[in-house]
Amino acid sequence: MSSVEQKDRKFGVKQYIPIAMIGISIAFIWMGFAKYGFWEDLKGPRPGFFPVIISFALLAASLLALVFSFKEKAPSWPLENWLVPLSVVVIMGTTFIIGLLPSVGLYVLVWLRWFEKCTWRTTLTVFLIIMGIVIGAFVLWLGVPFPKGLILNLIAN
Amino acid sequence: MENLQLLLDGFSVLFTLQNIGVTILGAVLGLIVGAMPGIGSLAGVALLLPLTFKFNPTTAIIMLGALYYSNMYGGAFSAILLNIPGDSPAVMTALDGYPMATQRKRPGQALLTSNMASFIGGTIGMIILTFMGPALADIGLKFGPAEMTALLLVAMTSIGWLVGENPTKGLLLTMFGILLASMGMDTLSGSPRYDFGSIYLLGGIPFTPFVIGVVGFAQVIKLMEERNKKTQVSIEKLTIKGSMITLHDFKRLFFPAVRSGFMGTFVGVLPGAGATTAAFMGYAAQKSFKNEEPLGTGAIEGIAACEAANNGAAAGAFAPLLALGIPGSGTGAVLLGGLMMWGLNPGPLLFTNSPDFAWGLIASLFLANIVTLMIAWGVIPFLIKILSVPTKLMIPIITVVCVVGSYSTSNSMYGVLIMFLSGVLGYVLTKCEYQTAPVLLAFVLAPLLESNMRKAFIISQGSLDIFFQKPISLVFIIILIAIMVFPVVRPLLIRLGLMKRKAS
Numbered sequence: 001m002s003s004v005e006q007k008d009r010k011f012g013v014k015q016y017i018p019i020a021m022i023g024i025s026i027a028f029i030w031m032g033f034a035k036y037g038f039w040e041d042l043k044g045p046r047p048g049f050f051p052v053i054i055s056f057a058l059l060a061a062s063l064l065a066l067v068f069s070f071k072e073k074a075p076s077w078p079l080e081n082w083l084v085p086l087s088v089v090v091i092m093g094t095t096f097i098i099g100l101l102p103s104v105g106l107y108v109l110v111w112l113r114w115f116e117k118c119t120w121r122t123t124l125t126v127f128l129i130i131m132g133i134v135i136g137a138f139v140l141w142l143g144v145p146f147p148k149g150l151i152l153n154l155i156a157n
Numbered sequence: 158m159e160n161l162q163l164l165l166d167g168f169s170v171l172f173t174l175q176n177i178g179v180t181i182l183g184a185v186l187g188l189i190v191g192a193m194p195g196i197g198s199l200a201g202v203a204l205l206l207p208l209t210f211k212f213n214p215t216t217a218i219i220m221l222g223a224l225y226y227s228n229m230y231g232g233a234f235s236a237i238l239l240n241i242p243g244d245s246p247a248v249m250t251a252l253d254g255y256p257m258a259t260q261r262k263r264p265g266q267a268l269l270t271s272n273m274a275s276f277i278g279g280t281i282g283m284i285i286l287t288f289m290g291p292a293l294a295d296i297g298l299k300f301g302p303a304e305m306t307a308l309l310l311v312a313m314t315s316i317g318w319l320v321g322e323n324p325t326k327g328l329l330l331t332m333f334g335i336l337l338a339s340m341g342m343d344t345l346s347g348s349p350r351y352d353f354g355s356i357y358l359l360g361g362i363p364f365t366p367f368v369i370g371v372v373g374f375a376q377v378i379k380l381m382e383e384r385n386k387k388t389q390v391s392i393e394k395l396t397i398k399g400s401m402i403t404l405h406d407f408k409r410l411f412f413p414a415v416r417s418g419f420m421g422t423f424v425g426v427l428p429g430a431g432a433t434t435a436a437f438m439g440y441a442a443q444k445s446f447k448n449e450e451p452l453g454t455g456a457i458e459g460i461a462a463c464e465a466a467n468n469g470a471a472a473g474a475f476a477p478l479l480a481l482g483i484p485g486s487g488t489g490a491v492l493l494g495g496l497m498m499w500g501l502n503p504g505p506l507l508f509t510n511s512p513d514f515a516w517g518l519i520a521s522l523f524l525a526n527i528v529t530l531m532i533a534w535g536v537i538p539f540l541i542k543i544l545s546v547p548t549k550l551m552i553p554i555i556t557v558v559c560v561v562g563s564y565s566t567s568n569s570m571y572g573v574l575i576m577f578l579s580g581v582l583g584y585v586l587t588k589c590e591y592q593t594a595p596v597l598l599a600f601v602l603a604p605l606l607e608s609n610m611r612k613a614f615i616i617s618q619g620s621l622d623i624f625f626q627k628p629i630s631l632v633f634i635i636i637l638i639a640i641m642v643f644p645v646v647r648p649l650l651i652r653l654g655l656m657k658r659k660a661s
Contacts, residue, residue: 013589031351036348044614047346047348049611050606050607050611054335058329061332062329065326068323072590078381084377084552085584088577088580091573092573108557116384118550122550130553130554134561141211142207144568
């Protein structure tokens with residue numbers, strides 16, 4: 001069996017990116033012409049001028065990429081990988097309640113101790129290193145005012 | 158001679174306690190980040206970008222320059238000791254570095270060969286940069302909007318063409334990056350554009366969280382696939398004394414390093430080519446010279462050729478970045494974005510308007526080269542420990558740096574949201590074999606391209622003739638057309654070749 005025959009010719013994830021780009025380029029072209037303007041004789045190029053030209057180029061590149069995508073292998077998407085983005089969503093959510101720093105601290109502890117099954121010693125060492133970097137570099141040195149969350153704000157008030 | 162005087166002035170800017178301190182800090186961080194497999198210089202520079210906000214622009218970019226530069230050294234460590242390149246330019250180093258470390262039982266010498274060659278290649282690159290940078294800027298001063306538009310289009314499309322296996326994907330992402338950058342506000346008229354009614358989008362997509370996401374966070378998601386891999390370091394102990402090379406070893410590495418240093422520098426100047434291409438070319442060229450041992454079996458000449466080439470390229474890439482405002486790689490794009498954030502506009506006028514900054518940065522590269530060589534030599538005994546840090550511990554560390562770093566750029570969760578979205582986008586793109594470097598380059602260069610393109614069309618009153626009337630822009634347009642047409646024609650040519658072969 002040749003390598004070309006092994007490729008996945010079915011419609012799938014690998015077509016999503018070119019299709020999304022086709023949609024984006026059409027939307028930008030339409031908005032560029034209809035909302036922002038392309039060219040005026042007296043004023044010259046309008047705000048939509050440049051994005052519209054680029055959108056046409058994106059449309060052409062996306063159509064080509066779509067054609068070529070049928071000759072590519074479909075990528076695998078290990079479910080486990082999505083735990084990282086999921087953990088950031090959880091951090092963003094808990095930030096509004098307990099603040100950003102406690103959220104990232106809690107995340108490190110939970111991730112290492114319960115997900116990675118690290119020993120308490122390793123977990124606490126990494127926790128201390130991370131919190132040292134965050135507090136030392138970002139809080140003390142850069143002076144970043146991290147959000148305190150609902151609970152701390154209530155206590156403070 | 159004038160350039161040497163200006164370089165000396167640059168050293169006087171550099172020699173403050175703070176600047177020397179950040180050069181050393183950048184060199185140490187760059188070595189560590191570069192040595193750890195799977196992070197790379199691009200992610201390293203992106204993740205450390207927020208830490209430079211406290212400094213003045215000169216100090217900040219000196220630190221980033223040292224970080225970027227020392228990363229090239231660090232990438233070779235894991236390539237030599239683990240056969241896992243820390244960064245793509247170190248791929249070729251592994252070919253001879255790993256056999257020299259394991260089969261020939263000379264790991265310390267392999268590391269020192271790589272360090273010495275990096276130093277020689279980098280020094281050559283910096284000397285050429287000292288003379289070529291201002292010369293390129295002088296040429297750049299003659300460029301009008303039409304020439305700049307054509308040059309920027311060539312730079313953007315060539316990186317899309319050279320990075321990755323599929324040029325169409327590179328072009329697609331280049332255009333996408335430009336569109337993302339055009340969201341927010343029209344730079345010429347100041348009117349809102351593609352903001353979709355959002356007050357946040359009115360200011361455009363913030364650069365730092367976007368870069369941290371596309372490069373750093375996307376890389377963490379990918380690292381999950383390697384979290385259970387155990388790092389096997391077969392070498393038991395490394396010492397500084399045991400890493401010394403003989404005079405004969407030095408003679409073997411010197412000439413390949415000098416040759417590749419020159420070649421690498423000129424490759425580094427070309428947009429899109431970068432350190433990886435230079436390392437490949439340096440190694441390929443070394444094959445045509447006499448080597449004491451065959452390349453690929455642990456030859457000193459092989460390690461020297463690719464390491465000198467990639468460090469030469471890293472230094473050479475600063476010439477178009479500073480003189481024309483055109484980065485040659487994704488990492489260069491992040492550096493350029495950083496410069497713009499601090500209100501500096503790299504381009505032909507940089508050497509005239511901000512000589513302190515331009516020459517201070519070049520001087521800092523010289524210092525970083527020396528400092529990195531010394532530190533790289535000094536850390537040899539600790540390398541096994543650095544390389545043995547499990548990936549599963551790196552994942553939460555980098556995730557937290559991504560979240561906290563992106564928050565600190567805007568002091569709002571909007572930065573974290575942008576980092577998150579661009580990270581997921583970067584991961585999906587990488588999984589579908591799209592290289593993200595063109596998006597970064599296009600994102601950074603888009604405002605410059607738009608302003609020059611619109612000025613050119615205002616001058617010509619909408620006529621395309623302006624791009625074909627002047628010889629410089631005409632040459633760039635011909636190159637651009639060749640770059641654009643090649644991806645379309647290439648499959649047809651391959652198919653035609655296959656048909657002919659079948660017929661015969």
